[in-house]
Amino acid sequence: MAKHLVSVLRGTPSWPPPIWLMRQAGRYLPEYRALRARAGDFIALCTTPALAAEATLQPVRRFAMDGAILFSDILILPWALGYGLRFAEGEGPVLPRLEASDIARLDPGRLEAALSPVLEAVGLVRAGLDRDTALIGFAGAPFTVACYMIEGGGSKDHARTRTMAYRQPLDFERLMAVLTEATIASLSLQIAAGAEIVMLFDSWAGVLSPSLFRRFVALPAARIRAALGECFPEIPVIGFPRLAGGLLGMYAEISGVDAVGMDTAADPALVAAEVAAPVALQGNLDPAALLAGGAAMTAEVARIMGALRGRAHVFNLGHGILPETPPTHVAELVSLIRNSADAA
Numbered sequence: 001m002a003k004h005l006v007s008v009l010r011g012t013p014s015w016p017p018p019i020w021l022m023r024q025a026g027r028y029l030p031e032y033r034a035l036r037a038r039a040g041d042f043i044a045l046c047t048t049p050a051l052a053a054e055a056t057l058q059p060v061r062r063f064a065m066d067g068a069i070l071f072s073d074i075l076i077l078p079w080a081l082g083y084g085l086r087f088a089e090g091e092g093p094v095l096p097r098l099e100a101s102d103i104a105r106l107d108p109g110r111l112e113a114a115l116s117p118v119l120e121a122v123g124l125v126r127a128g129l130d131r132d133t134a135l136i137g138f139a140g141a142p143f144t145v146a147c148y149m150i151e152g153g154g155s156k157d158h159a160r161t162r163t164m165a166y167r168q169p170l171d172f173e174r175l176m177a178v179l180t181e182a183t184i185a186s187l188s189l190q191i192a193a194g195a196e197i198v199m200l201f202d203s204w205a206g207v208l209s210p211s212l213f214r215r216f217v218a219l220p221a222a223r224i225r226a227a228l229g230e231c232f233p234e235i236p237v238i239g240f241p242r243l244a245g246g247l248l249g250m251y252a253e254i255s256g257v258d259a260v261g262m263d264t265a266a267d268p269a270l271v272a273a274e275v276a277a278p279v280a281l282q283g284n285l286d287p288a289a290l291l292a293g294g295a296a297m298t299a300e301v302a303r304i305m306g307a308l309r310g311r312a313h314v315f316n317l318g319h320g321i322l323p324e325t326p327p328t329h330v331a332e333l334v335s336l337i338r339n340s341a342d343a344a
């Protein structure tokens with residue numbers, strides 16, 4: 001029998017819904033901070049199989065989520081293609097600012113060897129998981145990874161990226177094509193190593209106009225979905241085009257993903273009307289409501305669960321856990337979901 005999370009992602013409704021949380025491994029856990037201190041550097045943590053596997057398992061051990069998301073980062077992909085990456089203390093990722101001439105230097109030939117510690121971690125996690133917990137592999141979607149490369153890190157408005165898409169469309173298409181194929185390779189390797197679900201994080205999808213969204217968010221997701229479907233038809237794909245708003249229905253239709261992630265700003269009732277079943281819906285508690293906890297969190301959970309009754313739903317946050325979140329609130333959330341009264 002399929003694991004609970006996998007079966008819901010394939011479109012079968014279930015009550016109470018399965019639950020896992022974006023960034024469930026991370027700085028809000030004291031045991032993560034200890035592991036991070038041992039590894040020294042964040043990239044070392046991601047590329048030392050025993051440490052990455054341990055970080056993946058920490059939240060599952062504490063909270064028994066239905067899914068374990070591989071501990072890695074979306075920027076490990078450009079790093080594996082030979083692109084510079086470092087994590088500066090307190091300011092996030094720093095990369096070279098991409099110029100058109102850098103695109104030809106991205107080297108898919110080194111991908112598999114560079115990702116080998118990550119794939120080894122996948123195997124270690126699978127061996128350490130109980131049989132009810134599903135292992136989730138992931139990648140950044142090509143557009144979001146391109147944003148970090150073109151901006152050289154995080155950005156408020158992604159103006160450099162959007163301008164390049166209009167001004168140098170051929171270069172931009174070339175970069176997207178390289179990243180799309182590398183994403184297919186990375187996800188395929190993760191599945192071959194033991195991932196049972198994969199998720200595409202398109203954190204900056206919401207900054208694009210509808211025409212660019214179709215070209216650089218929905219169509220690459222469709223290409224990735226189709227390529228994975230050929231080799232791994234049974235593996236569900238979750239697409240998370242964050243802040244896509246009214247374009248979510250179009251995204252689901254064009255991409256063919258099995259499940260759509262809803263960000264904090266999405267109204268689950270509207271999304272349920274726009275995205276046709278059996279596509280599953282994942283989300284979307286505000287991470288700040290989890291941080292706040294108590295009655296405010298309980299009310300938000302009830303609203304989300306009520307809006308999605310009868311629908312294949314995976315409970316999650318609308319974005320990653322905030323580092324200040326008390327771990328006790330996460331335990332309370334999991335227990336709140338698991339003890340939900342039967343659906344009417």
Ligand code: CP3
Nearest residue numbers: 022023024025026069070071072073074092093201203320
């Ligand atoms: O638990 C999990 O969700 C699995 C691991 C995971 C991480 N990053 C670990 C991480 C996943 C799935 C990601 C995805 C990711 N990484 C995204 C997409 C989701 C989103 O948040 O929008 C993005 C945009 C990144 C890029 C990234 N990585 C940034 C901007 C930062 C710095 C900000 C921050 O939170 O520190 C990272 C670093 C990072 N990735 C950390 C973790 C646990 C913190 C590193 C540390 O320990 O200091």
